Amino acid sequence: xxxxKPFSLKEIASLIDVDYVGVPDFEVLGxxxxxxxxxxxxxxxxxxxxYEKALNSAATIILINKKVECPEGKxxxxxxxxxxxxxxxxxxFKPFVASNVSVSASAKIGEGTIIQPNTFIGxxxxxxxxxxxxxxVSIYDDAVIGNNVTIHSGTVLGANxxxxxKRPEGFDRLISCGRVIIEDHVDIGAxxxxxxxxxxxxxxxxxxxxxxxxxxxxxxxIGKKCLIAxxxxxxxxxxxxxxxxxxxxxxxxxxxxxGKGAVVQGQSGVTKSIEGNTTYWxxxxxxxxxxxxxMAIIKQLPKLIDTLKKNNEK
Numbered sequence: 001x002x003x004x005k006p007f008s009l010k011e012i013a014s015l016i017d018v019d020y021v022g023v024p025d026f027e028v029l030g031x032x033x034x035x036x037x038x039x040x041x042x043x044x045x046x047x048x049x050x051y052e053k054a055l056n057s058a059a060t061i062i063l064i065n066k067k068v069e070c071p072e073g074k075x076x077x078x079x080x081x082x083x084x085x086x087x088x089x090x091x092x093f094k095p096f097v098a099s100n101v102s103v104s105a106s107a108k109i110g111e112g113t114i115i116q117p118n119t120f121i122g123x124x125x126x127x128x129x130x131x132x133x134x135x136x137v138s139i140y141d142d143a144v145i146g147n148n149v150t151i152h153s154g155t156v157l158g159a160n161x162x163x164x165x166k167r168p169e170g171f172d173r174l175i176s177c178g179r180v181i182i183e184d185h186v187d188i189g190a191x192x193x194x195x196x197x198x199x200x201x202x203x204x205x206x207x208x209x210x211x212x213x214x215x216x217x218x219x220x221x222i223g224k225k226c227l228i229a230x231x232x233x234x235x236x237x238x239x240x241x242x243x244x245x246x247x248x249x250x251x252x253x254x255x256x257x258x259g260k261g262a263v264v265q266g267q268s269g270v271t272k273s274i275e276g277n278t279t280y281w282x283x284x285x286x287x288x289x290x291x292x293x294x295m296a297i298i299k300q301l302p303k304l305i306d307t308l309k310k311n312n313e314k
Contacts, residue, residue: 001177001199002030003093009061009075012042015092016085021067022075028061031089033219035237035255036200042089044082083165087175090199094177097123097141110147122158128184140196146184152212154191157182161198161218161236174198176218183207189214189230205242217254229266241276 009026013019029040034050037043037059044063045054054062055071063077063086070076079085103109103121110129115121120138127133128147137151140158151157157180164171178197182188183205189212196202197219204210207225214228217236222228224242232246235254240246244258247266258264259276269283281288 001032001090001094003028006040009077012061012089013077016077016079016088018063018085019078020076021070021078022061026061026075030199031086031093032059032199033197033237034059036197036219042077042086044086046082083172083174087172090175090177094175099123099141104141116153134190140180142178142196143180143182145182146186146206148185149182150187151182152188152190152192155188156193158196159193161195163198163218163236178202178219180204183224186210192216195236211248223260244276 007028008024009020009022009028010024012028027040028042031042034043034054034057037057039058039060041059042061042063043054043057043059045051046065051068060074061077062074063079063082065079065082067078099122102119104123104125106123107121107125109115109127112130113127114132116133116135118136119133122139122141124141125139125143127145128149130147131145131149133151134153136153138156143157160176161174163174176196176198178199179201180194180196181201181203185207186204187209189210191212192210192214194202194216195218200219202216202219203221205222205224208222210228211230213230215233216222217234217238219236220234220238222240223244226240226243227245229246229248231249233251235252237255238252239257241258241260243261245263247264249267250264250270252270256270257273258270259274261277262274263279264270265279265281265288268281268285271284274280274285279288280286282291
């Protein structure tokens with residue numbers, strides 16, 4: 001998320017009441033999660049295991065819970081609770097604004113687009129031309145939808161990321177202030193849920209077709225001309241490259257990449273990044289021919305054991 005204008009390190013530190021390391025007028029342009037940070041961004045880190053990754057990331061301002069050596073060209077914000085203070089910044093720069101109407105006055109809807117009854121369209125939503133948005137769709141704030149898009153009933157675009165910090169009193173939610181972006185010629189089935197990015201974008205690229213009852217997690221990018229069948233669950237921060245097919249009930253772990261042209265057969269668990277132009281199946285996932293050969297061998301084990309027993313008896 002980029003701020004509406006540049007701020008100084010001193011101004012940001014004052015907003016969240018923390019100390020800082022760096023020149024007071026060090027420029028701060030925005031805030032993001034570590035996988036999408038750019039120079040000028042704030043990233044937060046609150047565990048020693050990830051200090052080095054954060055300090056060496058593209059981010060130039062690190063919100064951290066310990067005073068450490070500051071890399072050259074960067075600045076630190078020293079907080080006793082970086083998670084809490086990252087949320088404070090999210091709420092300051094992107095506060096929730098209630099909408100008391102079905103279609104926000106700030107929404108922009110293109111020519112030829114049909115909006116069916118009982119659909120909610122939030123603040124600052126942009127919908128392109130010749131789209132069909134069926135009844136009972138909810139499109140949360142800041143979503144961007146291209147041209148010739150179809151969204152079927154019951155789908156929700158822009159719900160919160162499933163991202164929590166465990167505390168003694170319960171779970172503390174990381175505030176989501178990112179967007180959902182749907183490019184041209186995308187079809188989305190009924191009762192799908194596509195979560196917004198935490199501070200960045202969840203993106204469905206041009207020409208992708210999504211069946212009913214599909215979940216797409218925060219900050220995930222789905223490439224062009226993908227086919228995603230019913231009951232697929234894609235975790236957060238996943239990259240699905242172009243022309244991938246995911247058949248029914250495929251599930252993924254977070255932070256992985258599915259290569260261009262890959263096909264994943266139904267009920268598979270994608271627990272690691274996989275190469276493109278290959279067909280996969282199973283949990284944990286394997287190339288389908290290898291998996292089938294292993295299953296064939298396993299089926300022969302009882303017969304092999306009986307043969308060995310008979311040979312030993314002789």
